[in-house]
Amino acid sequence: MNRFRSFFTSSKSQATTTESLDQAIKRLTGYKPKDLTIYQTAFTHKSMGLKNEKGHVVSYERLEFLGDAILSAVIAEYIYNEVPQGDEGYLTKMRSKIVSREHLNELGQDFGLLSFAMTQVPQKHFGNNIHGNLFEALVGALYLDKGYKLTKRFICKRVVDTYVDIEKLEGKVISYKSIFIEWCQKNKKIFDFNTYEDTGVNEVRHFAVRLKIDDRIVARARATSKKKAEEKASKRAYFALQDKM
Structure with a gap:
């Protein structure tokens, strides 16, 4: 020591x-x-x-x-x-x-x-x-x-x-993904986090997400982990659909 x-x-x-x-x-x-x-x-x-x-x-x-x-x-x-x-x-x-x-x-x-x-x-x-x-x-x-x-x-x-x-x-949101999923389930919407590796020219590993509702893409995002990418996509979907959510 x-x-x-x-x-x-x-x-x-x-x-x-x-x-x-x-x-x-x-x-x-x-x-x-x-x-x-x-x-x-x-x-x-x-x-x-x-x-x-x-x-x-x-x-x-x-x-x-x-x-x-x-x-x-x-x-x-x-x-x-x-x-x-x-x-x-x-x-x-x-x-x-x-x-x-x-x-x-x-x-x-x-x-x-x-x-x-x-x-x-x-x-x-x-x-x-x-x-x-x-x-x-x-x-x-x-x-x-x-x-x-x-x-x-x-x-x-x-x-x-x-x-x-x-x-x-x-009034603080800690998980846009949770809010998004709860809304979809409540309104009987079919959702899909289409997440895939998308490193591209970056040295650091990246993941991309196409977030869909009823086969329609409502948000896209990219981050250094699946969790971060899905949360970012959910946040974008939340603000895009805010008048409905």
Whole structure:
């Protein structure tokens, strides 16, 4: 684990060139770390090839999994108490909006977490999701280091109080594909996501979509994954058919 210490001792934050990792954690979370190694793991990408004393790969992915669960639990409790009239469907949708990948990426970016990432992969090759992944890993690390009570306090103060507006979130769309499919099913429309690989001259793999309703193309889209391409096509279809939907 000495490579951990040497890296993070010399690592520089975007906020200041003299800030150490323990100082950054205290600034970001409000708590001084008890076990800095946990936070070092939270910023370690598997490309480093590090292993712990038991021979297990060291990376932020397990902490990301843990942080996702803790964050979801805290947000679920918040919404449950904040909106007593909300039914199960409403509460589930609101929680999904707050912990959406887009929102978590925004949090990770605002916190400047990528500046602490320990990786062999050039940062320009990471997609936006790295920001949200690191934020979830930070939450997981904080939970292991400080426990649920203080982690909940951090989430409520730095996430809920700062970023969550129930009224605005009620009108926010998190999945145009879901809305499109629900509308088609409700109106007995036959739809088809005709998705195929379309790399063309790009070095990066791309996928294209022809979105059809009753054999008529209503939208086209192209992106670096099937999921992104289908969501983009659904969004275009949503606005093209907005007066009907």
